[in-house]
Amino acid sequence: MPTLTSHEPATGALLWEGEVTEVNAEIAAAVAGWGAWAARPLTFRVETLRRFANVVRQRADPFADLIARETGKPLWEARTEVDAVIGKVDISVAAYAERSAQRRMDAPMGARVAVRHKPHGVLAVLGPFNFPAHLPNGHIVPALIAGNAVVFKPSEKTPAVGAFLVDCYRKAGVPAECIRLVIGGPDEGKALAGHPQIDGLLFTGSARTGLALNRQFASTPEKILALELGGNNPIVVWDVPDVQAAATIVVQSAFATAGQRCTAARRLIVEEGRHAAVIEAVAALAARLVVDHPHAEPQPFMGPVIDNVAADQLAASFLALLMRGGRVVRHLERRDPERPYLSPAIIDVTAVADRPDVELFGPVLQVIRVPDFEAAIAEANATRYGLSASLLSQTPQSYDRFWAGLRAGVINWNRPTNGAPSNAPFGGVGWSGNHRPSAFYAADYCAYPVVSNEAEQPRATIGIGLRDA
Numbered sequence: 001m002p003t004l005t006s007h008e009p010a011t012g013a014l015l016w017e018g019e020v021t022e023v024n025a026e027i028a029a030a031v032a033g034w035g036a037w038a039a040r041p042l043t044f045r046v047e048t049l050r051r052f053a054n055v056v057r058q059r060a061d062p063f064a065d066l067i068a069r070e071t072g073k074p075l076w077e078a079r080t081e082v083d084a085v086i087g088k089v090d091i092s093v094a095a096y097a098e099r100s101a102q103r104r105m106d107a108p109m110g111a112r113v114a115v116r117h118k119p120h121g122v123l124a125v126l127g128p129f130n131f132p133a134h135l136p137n138g139h140i141v142p143a144l145i146a147g148n149a150v151v152f153k154p155s156e157k158t159p160a161v162g163a164f165l166v167d168c169y170r171k172a173g174v175p176a177e178c179i180r181l182v183i184g185g186p187d188e189g190k191a192l193a194g195h196p197q198i199d200g201l202l203f204t205g206s207a208r209t210g211l212a213l214n215r216q217f218a219s220t221p222e223k224i225l226a227l228e229l230g231g232n233n234p235i236v237v238w239d240v241p242d243v244q245a246a247a248t249i250v251v252q253s254a255f256a257t258a259g260q261r262c263t264a265a266r267r268l269i270v271e272e273g274r275h276a277a278v279i280e281a282v283a284a285l286a287a288r289l290v291v292d293h294p295h296a297e298p299q300p301f302m303g304p305v306i307d308n309v310a311a312d313q314l315a316a317s318f319l320a321l322l323m324r325g326g327r328v329v330r331h332l333e334r335r336d337p338e339r340p341y342l343s344p345a346i347i348d349v350t351a352v353a354d355r356p357d358v359e360l361f362g363p364v365l366q367v368i369r370v371p372d373f374e375a376a377i378a379e380a381n382a383t384r385y386g387l388s389a390s391l392l393s394q395t396p397q398s399y400d401r402f403w404a405g406l407r408a409g410v411i412n413w414n415r416p417t418n419g420a421p422s423n424a425p426f427g428g429v430g431w432s433g434n435h436r437p438s439a440f441y442a443a444d445y446c447a448y449p450v451v452s453n454e455a456e457q458p459r460a461t462i463g464i465g466l467r468d469a
Contacts, residue, residue: 033177231387
C-alpha cells in the first residue's frame with residue numbers, strides 16, 4: 001500500500017507517515033451511514049459537536065504543537081487556530097438556528113406553509129495547508145450539524161493535522177461512518193471530487209483548482225459546490241495622519257502567516273508624491289519582523305513558507321517582477337537554501353507593464369503608485385479576484401466611495417485585509433469564489449430548504465370554468 005509522508009518545513013524532519021486511502025471505500029462507508037445521523041434530532045447532533053469542542057479544548061496543547069510543526073507557523077499563531085476550531089461550534093449552532101430555522105406561516109383555507117431544511121447527504125471537503133484545522137473545520141462542523149456525512153481530504157502537505165482533527169470528531173461521538181478521512185495527493189483529491197456518490201463538494205484552496213472544479217461540476221447541477229478561493233488583495237493607504245499605525249496594518253495584512261493567507265494584502269496602493277513616508281515606514285517595520293522556527297524564543301512573527309517548492313516559486317516570481325521593471329524596496333532573501341525561510345519582501349511595480357494578476361502566496365508585497373483616489377479604486381479593482389480589500393484613511397467620505405466602488409466580498413476600513421470574523425459571512429467574487437460565502441453563512445450550503453403547503457384534511461373548490469352539473 002503506498003504511503004504519504006509529512007515533513008516539518010522548519011527542520012525537514014519526518015513528522016508523520018500514513019497509508020494512502022482507498023477513496024471508494026471511504027465514500028461507501030459515508031453513504032451507508034449518513035441516513036442514521038440525519039435522522040437524529042438536531043439537539044443530538046449539536047450536543048455531539050459541543051463535545052467535539054471540549055475534546056479539542058482538552059487536547060489544545062498537542063494540537064497547536066502539531067499545527068506549528070506541520071505548517072511552520074509560530075506556536076502562538078497555531079494556538080489561535082485551535083481556539084478558532086473550538087469557537088466554530090457555537091458560531092455554527094447559532095448560524096444554523098438563524099439561517100436554517102424552521103418556520104410556519106398561515107395559508108388560505110386553514111392550511112399552513114412550513115419551511116424546513118434537509119441535509120444534502122454525503123459532502124466532500126478538501127482542505128488547504130495554511131489553516132489545516134480551522135478552514136476545513138469551518139465546512140465540516142456546519143455540515144455535520146445539518147445532518148450530512150463528511151468525507152474529508154486534508155492537503156497532502158498537512159495530513160497529520162487532518163488525521164488529528166478527524167480523531168477529535170470521533171472521540172466526541174461523531175459516528176465513524178459520518179466523518180471519513182482520505183489520505184493522499186492530487187489523484188485522491190480528483191477521485192473524491194469526481195465521485196458519483198457525493199452530493200456536493202466544499203473546497204478551500206487555489207483559484208486554479210477552483211476553476212477546474214467549477215468546470216467539472218457544470219455538468220452536475222444537482223450537486224452543491226462551495227468554492228472559497230484566493231485573492232490578489234489591495235490595501236489602499238490614503239491621507240493617513242498616523243503613518244506608523246498605517247504601516248503596522250499593512251505589515252499585518254501582508255506578512256501574517258508568512259503571507260500564506262487568502263486574504264493577505266498583495267498590493268499596496270499609495271498616492272504618487274506622498275508615498276515615500278508610507279513605504280519607508282512599512283519597509284522599516286518589515287525589516288524588524290522575526291522569522292524563525294515555530295518554537296523559537298522569543299516567538300517569531302512568521303515562520304517559513306510551507307515547503308521548498310513554494311519558496312522557489314516565490315523567488316522566481318519576485319525575480320520576474322524585477323526583470324520586468326520592478327524596483328526593489330526590500331529583497332526576498334532566503335537565509336538557508338535547504339529550508340523555505342523567506343524574508344518579507346517589498347517591490348515597487350508601478351513601472352511594470354501588464355502586471356501579472358496572480359496570487360503570490362507568500363511574503364511578497366507589491367507597491368503601486370497612483371495619481372488620485374479614483375485611480376486608486378480603479379487599480380484596486382484591476383484584478384480577476386475579489387476577496388478582500390482595505391482602505392486606510394481618516395476620511396469617511398473616501399471610505400464610502402471605496403466601499404461602493406470595490407468589487408470584493410470583504411471590504412475593510414482602517415483594519416487589515418485579513419482576520420475576518422467567524423460570526424460573519426466570508427467569501428469573495430470573481431476568481432475568489434462562487435457566491436457561496438462560508439463562515440456564518442456556511443449553513444446556507446450545508447442544507448437545502450423544503451417548502452410544504454400543509455392542511456390536516458383535504459379541502460378544495462373550483463370556482464371558475466365548470467359547466468353546470
